[in-house]
Amino acid sequence: MTRPYRIASTLAAMLALAACTGKPDAAGSKAGDILAMNRDTTVHPGDDFFSYANGGWIKQNNIPNEESSWGIGNLVVDENLNRLKTINLEAAKAHAAAGTPQQKIGDFWATAMDSTGIEKAGLAPLQPYFASIDSLNDIKGLPALVARFDQLGVGSIISMFVAQDAKNSDAYALQFWQSGLYLPEREYYLKTDSTSLNILKTYQQLVARFLTMSQLPEAEANTQAAAILKLETAMARVHRKLADLRDPYHNYNKMSTAALFKLAPALQVDQYFKILNVPKADTVIVGQPEYYKELNTLVTSTPVATWKAMLRFRLIDNFTEALPDTFGIEKFKFSRLLSGAKERKPRWKRVLRNEESVMGELLGQLFVKEYFNATAKQRYENLVEAIRGAYKTRIEKLSWMSDSTKQKALQKLAAIKKKVGYPDKWKDFSSLQIGTASYVQNLINGNQFWWQYNLNKLGKPVDRNEWDMTPQTYNAYYNPSNNEIVLPAGIFTVPGHRDEDLDDALVYGYAGASTIGHEITHGFDDEGRQFDKEGNLKNWWSDEDGKKFNDRAEVMVRQFNNYVVVDTFKINGKATLGENIADLGGILLGWDAFQQTEQYKKNEPISGISPAERYFLGYALGWLGQTRPEALRNQVLTDVHSPAKFRVNGPFADVDAFYSTYKLTPANKMYLADSARVRIW
Structure with a gap:
């Protein structure tokens, strides 16, 4: 998180x-x-x-x-x-003992760089998660599915995390923040200049393309892509502006968990907590209550088919780099509108970016030994x-x-x-499981590790080191x-x-x-x-x-x-x-x-x-x-x-x-x- x-x-x-x-x-x-x-x-x-x-x-x-x-x-x-890269190449050659930093680094690198194996696997690593989306029959089951996907690292409409209480820095608090948008900032959904409108149009096409590539009928994919954009635009309207997020008092709204449940009953936050094994918390800090109030309305007014399509798109998008290259190429075509880059970065650089998000500090231990002394x-x-x-x-x-x-x-x-x-x-990575099953699985394992790592802080003394x-x-x-x-x-x-x-x-x-x-x-x-x-x-x-x-x-x-x-x-x-x-x-x-x-x-x-x-x-x-x-x-x-x-x-x-x-x-x-x-x- x-x-x-x-x-x-x-x-x-x-x-x-x-x-x-x-x-x-x-x-x-x-x-x-x-x-x-x-x-x-x-x-x-x-x-x-x-x-x-x-x-x-x-x-x-x-x-x-x-x-x-x-x-x-x-x-x-x-x-x-x-x-x-040198550290990774050496680790991949070492065939180190299971559980060691070199084994985890080496296996992550070798699996991620195996483009032939990734192409052959196709979307198979995501099939169990597609099945869980397909089994969603009504809105009541949406919060539970959102919770399970959050654990996988596939964020959508709820942003929950554990961090220091801004008014009591010696204690961790369960906190909620505005979420739900795919584009980097609310203004992209609300500006009407030609550049912004083109970005929205191309984003909608990306959503439709990914849904079609995952075997959704083309007509349905196009319909749901338009519905997803409409849904995210509604969320963007209640998002606070960039400047407003800099006011720490305005974005500190402490309330009882019961008050949060009442603020957004359709989100079934109590069930969300239960699925994620959230430790008991009497209070929460909600950054932007108006977002969750509006989200409550959107959950009940938006067809379940649109929520399913959104989660399907977010799942594919989150693991694009670990899927066949056609997915990465499609995403890059869209990202050019935001970055201006004309070519994708080489595979090894993209792999390192993902590896750092999974176990960057583990890499750091080897990095400083070689390149930064006392x-x-x-x-x-x-x-x-x-x-x-x-x-x-x-x-x-x-x-x-x-x-x-x-x-x-x-x-x-x-x-x-x-x-x-x-x-x-250094952080303890002993519980992080990295192997050679698939690139997707290693990313999922990493996301689950960090989700639990963050959640485990609740109720414990603040680690200021x-x-x-x-x-x-x-x-x-x-x-x-x-x-x-x-x-x-x-x-x-x-x-x-x-x-x-x-x-x-x-x-x-x-x-x-x-x-x-x-x-x-x-x-x-x-x-x-x-x-x-x-x-x-x-x-x-x-x-x-x-x-x-x-x-x-x-x-x-x-x-x-x-x-x-x-x-x-x-x-x-x-x-x-x-x-x-x-x-x-x-x-x-x-x-x-x-x-x-x-x-x-x-x-x-x-x-x-x-x-x-x-x-x-x-x-x-x-x-x-x-x-x-x-x-x-x-x-x-x-x-x-x-x-x-x-x-x-x-x-x-x-x-x-x-x-x-x-x-x-x-x-x-x-x-x-x-x-x-x-x-x-």
Whole structure:
């Protein structure tokens, strides 16, 4: 089960790197100075810093056909994927003893890569589940079938999970979230522009195609595909908007289980619990009660044949990669509308993506042994403390915050827990069964393992040492309930460069600002600031300070609302506010910390670039790349992160040190008057 409660993450370009050696002749003595080589010096840095910093590389590197975007992040991911591929190939050759990590990894890989066997099996691995759908005769049996499919990893209309209680972070709670949509976000169902209408039309065709390919008569498949789209559109109308999901109080609705049963009697939640062996729970937290109220109506008003067709489609779609290739090809044709990619990724990359979802931390144990040692772990822990120290000083000097709120902010900052590289204690995968029966069965076993793993938390003490990402993940996050930042080993990679070849300026911009400072600032963004030092949803701000924060944040909302991304699609300043605040905060903290280094104090240029300039170029390097228009449109509608270009140019326009470093004047396109700049942290 994916936990839908927000974990603020860096997503595609939150890169980090290595030791702060401060060598004056570093920055790629063997590979060349990456910061100098990537520039497009025909662009003025004050007009479009993203293009100035990265434009040289972008001009020389087209987006590969299999990708929706291409940049340094993809290079890092590819490097790590090749490392994981080596681990898998070695495990497959080892024929290790049953139950060992190598046996599970090796068998998963060998079975998933056996395309001949998968083609021969056809839809046979799904036949028992088709039979259970066919046996559904009335609506009363729907919740039970939904429950069984949820266990298989086939989500549909109910999103139930166990997570920390936002107002009592020491306890796990049973929680419900809005669900039911196949497309990434409600707006896809409700927008009436030609692009959105084409996506809906093509989605309906995909549903009909999958139903027909699973032996449903063509006429019935077409009828049910139209009915499914109508049903999902009705659900979308009661889904909360992306920006509204960022209000933790509005999405915290605690009620008795009896009240939930009454809210949606047609869902028979008590039977749903019984089938899933849910431990006794007196209360639940419902994120969006209006969704479940409307779902209750839709369950009774929608013909059972449509529900059966929806579950049939979701079953096929969920296991597409483990079925004959014709299914994967059909799904890819549709996904191109959202990603812009022209070709499917090779099979081995698709297999690794599924394998990571099943046993990513098991792979991670082998990954860190080979590619991330204890010395590197300590190095990044030290960098975290340098950034924390810079934030402490910045809070102490705030002119707009009262002393009482400052003290609580400082207490929360000091309490932030750092997790760097990999867990101190690994998850136990001994009960996960992986064999050679079928690719589908291995995926089902994995889904069932994780479903039970999550459910087993209910009623037990909160494990604050748990990681929600694997060590090899190219990402990072702040978890408000634990008041922690988590920095997996996978982000500490710079392709083509060794750690010791990187100067402090590059490191403090690239890692200190865009990852570490960014994640720490999430504890104090528009959403994170509403949690206290113990991770509880609790107001620790004075009314006056809270108003001052919101007024200053509103300046950022207005700034980003004006950025046009592609066509008429603009950034949603409210939905992206937390990430934009974290970007700006990270840049300011990284800069403050960098000024304490020897490189900054000596002010010796490298490749003719001053340390101050290298800091800003280092930050921009983390966003190096380009994205197809289709993917940009999708990002604007579905993502709380602004597109890469605006994660550079947007916050830089608010940083005074950027103006002084590059001598900006009102004639420059990025210039904002001092009164229009965002002043929060």
